[in-house]
Amino acid sequence: EGSVSMNHIYTYRNYRFYQSTYDADKKGSTLSIAYDPYGIALTYTGYAFLLLSFILFFFDKHSYFRKLLNHPALKKITVCILLSTSVITMFGASVPPSLPKETANEFGKLYVYYNDRICPLQTLAKEFTTKLYGKSNYKGLTPEQVLTGWLFFYEQWKQEPMILIKDKEVQKLLGAKGKYVRLADFAGSTGYKLEQISPSDMNAKTTRAIEEANEKFSLASMLCTGNLLKIYPYFDKNNAQPIWYSLTDDLPVSMPHEQWAFIRYSMNLIAEKVAHQAYNEVRILLDKTKKYQQKEARSFLPSDTRFGAEMLYNRMNFTRPLAMFSLTIGILSFFLYCWKMAKQRNSSKKQNSILLAMLGIVFIYLMILIGLRGFISGHLPMSNGYETMQLMSVCAILLTFLLYRKFEAAISFGYILCGLTLLVSMFGESNPSVTQLMPVLSSPLLSIHVVTIMLSYSLLAFVMLNGITAIILRYTRTDCHEQIIRLQIISHIILYPAVFLMAAGIFIGAIWANVSWGRYWGWDPKEVWALITMLVYAAALHPASLSSFRRPMFFHWFAVIAFLSVLVTYFGVNFIMGGMHSYA
Template identity: 40%
Template sequence: MAAATFIEYSKGTQFVSTHIYGSWWFCMLWGALAIGTITYIIKMRMHSATLLLLHTSFIVILTGALITHLFAIKGLVHIRKGITTNQYIVNNGKEIKTLPFNIRLNNFNIIYNNGTSAPKDYISYITITDDKQSKDGYISINNIFTYNFVRLYQTSYDDDGNGTYLTINSDPYGIAISYTGYALLFFSLIWLLIDPNGSYRKLLKSPLLKKGMLCIMFLCGFSSVTQAASTLPDISANKFGKLDIMYNNRICPIQTFAIDFTEKLYGSSSYNDYSAEQVLTGFIFWNDEWKNEPIIKIKDNTLRKYFGLPKYISINQLFDKNLGGYILGPAVQEYYQGNHDKLHKAIIEIDDKVQLIMSLRHGEPFKIFPYGKGDNIIWYSPKAQVPKSMDTDKAMFVKNIFTLLNQSAHSGNYNQFNSLIAKIRIYQEQNGGNTLPSVTQVIAELTYNRIPFANILFMINITMGFITLLYSIYRLTSIKNNRHITKIISYTSIIIMLLSFIALTYCEILRWIISKNIPMANGYETMLLLAWFVMLFSLIFYHRFKILITFGFLMSGFFLLVSHIGQMDPQITPIMPVLSSPLLSIHVSIIMMSFALLSLTFICGLTALILYVTHRIKHDEKTIIDNQLSSLYLLSKILLYPAMSALGIGIFVGAIWANISWGQYWSWDPKEVWALITFMFYAIVLHKKSLPVFNSPLYYHIYTTVAFAMILMTYFGVNYFLGGMHSYA
């Protein structure tokens, strides 16, 4: 499976679907695994009802998958409004087949998020007819229409809005069997944790826990450039920044656009002593002066050397009459003609920044004037062609207000400027209707823009993680211990962790309020969620395992650092219609919970290996290191069992969501494949009766440390290298 994901990267999805995932020999491999499992269970005379049920669930799931593979009917129907058809397309358009009924498209409707062009849902209104009856219905995202065991899903639509694409799927037996397997799996994974006679409950009864050895062992230690360009004063710039704008298909404060604008140019949310709003308004009202400001950051060394440019340049440095005008022009043309090497990609990145600045001169981004009624309100820029139905006074206001703002700014009459801003605000409130964000949303967004949560918290958490880790290693390798210092570090650590957790929770709440969706729709948000879960588990289990505070600081700091370094923080936008499902929230939350727990087993293993090497170098007694490795072994196993239960449940909840949304519960997308690989890879270490080598704490820790590479590949490798439907980098 791992090899197939890399083959897909080079050969394409269709190749691996046909020659690997859909091949007879791949099905035979799964069949051999199932037969081997049954044979081995019989040979070992497995008596545990929980384990029998768990392994049986996989056999049932594989049986359902085989029936789906052999007998399921899948295809695509394209219908135009008013047309009736009974044909569907299979094999990527290579074959046409006939349905046992007719489908007529009566109407098609796209529902947009208020005041934007971002689709919220697509709805096809249809009539099904056969020899016996006629039935009306509708199909939308996450709403399936079923007729005689054939399910129809809303997939896409024609650009003119007069046609629709529907996915059809008929698989009554395969899905029923697969869902039965999922139910057995969910039950057995949960029962695995609560079974009084199970392995997990035996771990919790360990003498190490009863004697409080873990708490004793890890006590606890743990736990300038001169400002030349003109701009608005702070007060006026702030007032301008609080006006609403339609940006990224949602209505938000101009401040958000200003921050994104400045960060894209300069790599920071401010420039020298100028705020983002001052930078933006500087380019709007004093464009000629700001074109001389060295605000464009060139990150690529090759590009800088090629053109002889410094790291920060002004837009005017990119225009030279002696070189024919725009010096990047020829290279930009070469890029669009097919030259996509590293240099040309870097040039396009700079060209995007230039085009962004140029667009301000035409007023294209400033859609700040709403007009319309009810759900048909559209936001216009000052230079846009307004509807003829707009009354003369409003049209003149829209057309001339920026000219008046420009005159006020240049004359230094900021009282008049502020008065004009107030008039724009009144216009927005009178004409924005239900497209305007609530007061709570505006306050949340302005607060979120002001505080760089991830940047601050990663520095705090990583610093505290290394301080507590070094002190804990010192405690475990030192004869003398100062209890007073230990208490200070312990209490300080838990207080800082709690404050960090509260701050991250506040950040998540703000994003939730702003977007009106649970913040888990992209790479940045899932990184924050992962860090949140790590800190939550660390705080919950701190009273039993003091070492978890250190682990929590390190791993949450790592996840926050990755989001900061990668500059992953995306603009908040309306989510795709297919993502508006409660199953998505459950799926992502449980998966992130599992990854958080597995990341803590990685820190357990890494700490154990560091302690082992340290003790070997110092020639300490073997008993000491054995006790320490055993304690970390116990802690890691206590984390691993719920992590595996969460991962298994999360993967197959995702499969149910996919089946409801797309009509296919498993598509062999690289993220799905690597999640399954991670699940299987970590499951190996739980089979200590079959693989007694993992009864040794040392070998167990080596394995779990290496296993963390599976998570890194699943989360980062797929996102940034392999791609696929789940690539939300």
């Protein structure tokens, strides 16, 4: 006899039993079986020798890597890097009715059962607003004011052009004048508009956009009817933990009448007080509701520390302004460095110290955010696109502090990479669920795998930015051959640990897959493209056999173009190809 669960293999006489799936009623389980008495030990030994060879390579005095480190060109001046973008548009308009900020904040302090966990209502308010509008604030109103506005002033809010629809075809179908539509636009005189569209009239992209629009419509409808607000716990002796109800749910027959009446009518009473603007009485009723939650749910509620940490995280999470700040500083410092280089002037140590100090503050802020998110969720925050991009921002800053003494342009690189990765993380922030991990992701191997791959991507991004710098120099100046060679040497040095980390990350992922599913490789799109990326960059580590890589400009163009494989591996798979590794 033995027990089997995800990441917990049962072994018997070299047969390995894995949990593959389980029945919908959770009363039965499907197992996969593997028999490989010698292969696993042999494979893991190979992985260990590979890792050892990576480490020993960096200590080999005769390796090409050590020759590059001692190259005379590195003892001369330094260089820099690149790039780009983004504009924030701000506009004002009439503000719909809402609760005073202080009263709305009291709503945010209630507990709610949301996304399979108990969290502050503030979290639901923030994700509700972000889901509908794409941002966590609307016309200067806090998320709590937006959520309570929809709840208590539905007729006015359904006329607000607040629901973000990106697809132009869906905008036309709803009769919208722009990308923001009203909830009222979803329903015509003959019923719900999008339900009347024949699937044969739509392409795949429009179908997905309609599904997203439907989801937003349903979310707003669920809130307005009260279904979304599961804020009333009820502890029954027949259940191991309390069940959370909304005011419209069917309540158990065994529930005492007083409790039943409180759940059914307390929110109606609050709505009545809101209508009369008796906000002090609203706060008293909210306080009674929270005391009821604490009495009924007892030890099943998150600790006060974790609850407070989540509220602090919700208030602190300013990814957008931080991304714009980092990008702006990075681009300005890059152009300033290029100007000084063109004028043959040395960089100011004081200026670099200020830039590094500000980058250090950004690093501390991001580490606090990541720490809070990990504490709230109960696992290392590396399980989705939003979290991995935050991690990559931290990796970029760490690499900046490691490289800037030898490579002054790394300061600009660090700011730009940090800004770009935070900008990308905002795509994930449009649906930023902070949930418990599914069992397969509850493995320390996941954390090691993600950190290793993200470090590799960060180093490859530095190589790409280095290449862009060299290309800019090549086509703007005639006396920069020495600097272009220096950039090539720096890129080549960075490329070795980048490729080795990617290889190590792939093999760590293979061990994780073997522990979870009994196979090392599944030809999933992410796995295939990670392998392609590793092979593409590995070519550049063989300049002795591939003479083209000894030419500086060929190498730099290669570094820029090869980064497309990284973009496909991360974004192409996540947002287009799908697969079990997709974060989209």
